[in-house]
Amino acid sequence: MKILLLAPHPFYQARGTPIAIKSVLEFLGERGHSVDVLTYAEGADVEIPNCTIHRIVRVPGLSNIRAGFSFKKVISDMLMVGACARMMRRTRYDLVHAVEESAFIASAIRRLWGVPYVYDMDSSLAEQMVETYPSLGFCFPAFRRMEGMAVRRSIGVLTVCAALEDIVRGHDPAKPVGRVEDTTLLTDGGSDGGNEVTLPETDGRPVAMYVGNLEPYQGIDLLLEGFRHTLTDVPDAKLVIVGGRKNDIAHYRGRAEHLGIGGSVVFTGPRPIQVLTGLLRQADVLVSPRLKGLNTPMKIYSYLDSGSAVLATRLRTHTQVLDDQMAYLVDPEPAALGRGLAELLRDPALQARLAASAKAYVRREHTPQAARRKLEAFYATMEARVRKDGP
Known part of the structure; x- marks a missing residue:
């Protein structure tokens, strides 16, 4: 098939959604489809067989576009x-693969050109808008209706977690849904890269580590x-x-100083994915303090595969994947997180037990091979639908 993939974000960047979309593009190219990608001006060019980036x-x-809703994103989408x-x-395209809000563009395309589309739902746009701008709460029913329209007009929806699948079923119980969770990014035997990222400032002390962007929804204030x-x-x-x-980083470094903990907090800045394996292994505990969102953070799967213990907030963003056998779950408030982290840092046996259970789980359920099998099953259904119905 000739496919147009709409990626409304900077592509490529080494963060959640762009990493996931790169995997989808590699899958589609290997499957023999010819794919045109339309994305933002910002981002690194990558070579992917059978894919052309526009x-x-x-x-x-119009640069430094952050994850989530913003004025820059609105202009870029226009x-x-x-x-x-x-x-x-x-x-002439056979199919449009529409990521996130580009599903609304794809819906218009279907009306004007008759080309069917797949809705790649990495988050609930309705939930995201209201979480980002609470004053828009009165608009939530309207946002939900728009989201439902995008779901119903698609020929299928690709989701990354159970919570989003539930939302799709609520909009259209009969809609074909493919749930393809993110996977570990760690490499076997890790070309470790650990020597490149040794953390001398920790001096052999107990280490808690957070890896990811510092957007408000990630809960960095809660963590500090x-x-x-x-x-x-x-x-x-x-x-x-x-x-x-x-x-x-400057903002949160100032916040740490204000809390009187600046000397105990190290900000490394971004690090390449290639050193992630060695980096995570230097932590005693890996922390995900996320406060908002329904989708499970991509980092969780690499955390689980790292061999280090994981601590996370007891919210559905985490509990749809994690349980108390593989992670230390805490209520999303400072005292609970602090006490839980202290207990875990002081108990190497508990760390080892959680880490072993987590690694066994992720190697069983969330490998790249498992994700590919799910993606193959979903796209086989979509291809059959396109062949049957035509544009």
């Missing part, structure tokens, strides 16, 4: 509409406030925070 026009000031229309006039409680019981502990933009 970008919207570069506009001064530019995508025009670029998409031009591509549709030039090329909780770690202050941890230091009461484990005064020599170190918190290592990996990732984030320079301005975010």
Whole structure:
């Protein structure tokens, strides 16, 4: 098939959604499909067999586009509409693979050109809007109806977790749904890269580590406030925070100083995926303090595969994958997180037990091979649907 994939984000970047979309593109290319990708101007060019990357026009000031809703994203999506229309006039596509909010563009394409689309739902747009802007709570029913329209007009929906699958079923119980969770990014035997990322500032002390962006929904404020409680019981502990933009790091470094824990918190900045295996193994405990969102953080699968213990907030974003046998789950408030982290840092036997259970689980359920099998089953259904119905 000739497929148009709409990726409304900077592509490629080494973070959640772009990593997942790169995997989908590699899958589609290996399956013999010819794929045109339309994405933002920002991002690194990558070579993927049978895939051609097209970008919207570069506009001064339209860069450093963050995850989540923003004015820059709105402008970029508007530019995508025009670029998409031009591509549709030039090329006859059999299918559109629409990621996130581009499903609304794909819905219009289906009305105008009759081309069916798959809705790649990495999050609930309705939930995301209201969580980001609580004052828009009164608009939630309207946002939910728009989301439902995008689901119903698609020929199938690809989700990354059980919570999103439930939302799809609520909109259209009969809609074909493929649930393909993210996978571990760690490599076997790890070309470890650990020597490149040794953390001398930890000096052999107990290490709690967070890896990821520093957006508000990730719960970094909760982590810092909780770690202050941890230091009461484990005064020599170190918190290592990996990732984030320079301005975010400066903000949270200031926050740590304000809390009086600046000397116990290390900000490393971003690190390449290639050193992730060695990096995670240097932690005694890996922490995911996320507060918002329904989708499970991609980092969780690599955390589970690392051989280090995992601590996470007891929210559905985590509990749809994690349970008390493989992770230390805590209520999303500072004292609970701090006490839990202290207990885990002081108990090597508990760390080992949780880590072993976690690794066995992720190697059984969330390998790249398992994800590929699920994706193959979903796309076999979509291909049959396209052949049967035609555009």
